[in-house]
Amino acid sequence: MKISVLRIGERLVRDDRVTTHAALVARAFGAARIYMSDIGGSIPRTLDAVREAWGGDFEVVPTPSWRRVLAGAPARGERVVHLTMYGVPVGEAAPRIAGEESILVVIGAGKVPREVYDAADYNVAVGAQPHSEVAALAVLLDRVQQGRELDAGFAGARRRIVPSARGKRVVGA
Amino acid sequence: MKISVLRIGERLVRDDRVTTHAALVARAFGAARIYMSDIGGSIPRTLDAVREAWGGDFEVVPTPSWRRVLAGAPARGERVVHLTMYGVPVGEAAPRIAGEESILVVIGAGKVPREVYDAADYNVAVGAQPHSEVAALAVLLDRVQQGRELDAGFAGARRRIVPSARGKRVVGA
Numbered sequence: 001m002k003i004s005v006l007r008i009g010e011r012l013v014r015d016d017r018v019t020t021h022a023a024l025v026a027r028a029f030g031a032a033r034i035y036m037s038d039i040g041g042s043i044p045r046t047l048d049a050v051r052e053a054w055g056g057d058f059e060v061v062p063t064p065s066w067r068r069v070l071a072g073a074p075a076r077g078e079r080v081v082h083l084t085m086y087g088v089p090v091g092e093a094a095p096r097i098a099g100e101e102s103i104l105v106v107i108g109a110g111k112v113p114r115e116v117y118d119a120a121d122y123n124v125a126v127g128a129q130p131h132s133e134v135a136a137l138a139v140l141l142d143r144v145q146q147g148r149e150l151d152a153g154f155a156g157a158r159r160r161i162v163p164s165a166r167g168k169r170v171v172g173a
Numbered sequence: 174m175k176i177s178v179l180r181i182g183e184r185l186v187r188d189d190r191v192t193t194h195a196a197l198v199a200r201a202f203g204a205a206r207i208y209m210s211d212i213g214g215s216i217p218r219t220l221d222a223v224r225e226a227w228g229g230d231f232e233v234v235p236t237p238s239w240r241r242v243l244a245g246a247p248a249r250g251e252r253v254v255h256l257t258m259y260g261v262p263v264g265e266a267a268p269r270i271a272g273e274e275s276i277l278v279v280i281g282a283g284k285v286p287r288e289v290y291d292a293a294d295y296n297v298a299v300g301a302q303p304h305s306e307v308a309a310l311a312v313l314l315d316r317v318q319q320g321r322e323l324d325a326g327f328a329g330a331r332r333r334i335v336p337s338a339r340g341k342r343v344v345g346a
Contacts, residue, residue, distance in 0.1 A: 017191050021305035028304040050303055086334055086341040091320055117339050126311075127323040128334040130223055131201040132194035135311035138304075142312050143320075147264055150300040161259055161301040166290050168259040 001145065002102040003031040004078065005137065008066040008116070009109030020046050021134045022107060027051075027058035029141035030149035031105070035061045035069045055157030070106065070119050078104040079121040083136045084112065087123035094143035097122060105140065107133040174318065175275040176204040177251065178310065181239040181289070182282030193219050194307045195280060200224075200231035202314035203322035204278070208234045208242045228330030243279065243292050251277040252294040256309045257285065260296035267316035270295060278313065280306040 005026040007019065019036065020043050026034045027050070036043075039062050047060050063069050073080050079100045087093070097103060106116060117123055126136040141149060162169040178199040180192065192209065193216050199207045200223070209216075212235050220233050236242050246253050252273045260266070270276060279289060290296055299309040314322060335342040 015190060017188060018194065021191065021194075021307060024302075024304040025308045028300045028302040028308075054302055084341075086337055086343075088336050088338055089323065091323065114340070117341075120339075123337070123339055125334070125336060127201045128336065129197075129201040129227055129327070131197040132307050132311070134194060134305050134307050135198045135201075138299075138308035138312050139315050142315070147316075150262065150264065154302070161298070163261050163298060163301065164259055164296070165261055166293075166296055167287070168257075168290075170259075 001098075001100065003141065004104050005031050005034040006066055006069050006104055006106045007034060007036045007109065008106060008112065015109055016042060018109070018134060019043055022137060023047055023060055024050065025134055025138050027056065029138055030145060030152060031058070031141070033059040033061050035063045035066065037063050037066055053157070053159050055154030057155070070104075070116065073104045076102070078102045080104050080106060080119055081122045081124055081140070082106040082112075082116055082120035083126060083133060083140060084108070084117070084123050085125050085128050085130060087125040090124050090126045090140060090143055093122050093124045094140070097124070098144045098146070105137060107137055109133065174271075174273065176314065177277050178204050178207040179239055179242050179277055179279045180207060180209045180282065181279060181285065188282055189215060191282070191307060192216055195310060196220055196233055197223065198307055198311050200229065202311055203318060203325060204231070204314070206232040206234050208236045208239065210236050210239055226330070226332050228327030230328070243277075243289065246277045249275070251275045253277050253279060253292055254295045254297055254313070255279040255285075255289055255293035256299060256306060256313060257281075257290070257296050258298050258301050258303060260298040262301075263297050263299045263313060263316055266295050266297045267313070270297070271317045271319070278310060280310055282306065
């Protein structure tokens, strides 16, 4: 499955660390890219450093308009999955989403305009309680890929972890 | 399963929003409490407001010493689950953890001292890639409860969401 993530919302710069978490989760859970407007300075640097050490070709794609990215999803062959606590339970939605070839997962910081609900092919709730778009993204991607995403390798990694019951084992420089 | 979460690390105040996400995720995914030292001012207020509207009796427990909370786990009958990218894959660990009656899930912000690895009954990796302790917490709790946690009700809620394919439906005031 091809996965892209779109983070929308204003004042993302204020949420630099949460936004960094969102980008790192997108990468670690198998997305190819995250689109963001209003990117704080440290985020591309952090992701560059992670890619340099841990591999893969995940991209942070700056965009002047999230509306344009959202509107372009059909032309790119993507189905739109909007994460919202008001949506259909992930337990119902995930098996259907798992059958899609290409998805754009939309996560909002704060209040999301009605047009996103209307544009979405799936409005999905990871629990009907307020929590975290970072957590919702991780659980959604884990469910639709049945956990396989966590075993995927990252090409060109300079460092790789050897799983360990106690302590840290890393190979590479 | 009884679940508590312990967030450790310095400078949590700087990470106010990430820490708030961690607390909200703990609540939404079925934990009873989160222990934290060094709590920023807005976190207890945010969690109070969430409990007031959405119910349940999740607690934010301030602690002067995370070491004391960790050391007290055996006396409280808790098994310690430390989330770390260096640990055993969650796919292997989760089925075993699911058999425990009571767990203390430890999440770190930044570098975690060796003593935590040694004190843990389970060092668990939600992927061997750097991402987010908030995401790792959500996936761990989702896996060990097989998704049932997302269907749980919260007693005393004034507001409740009616799942919806499009838009927002909320009952209550």
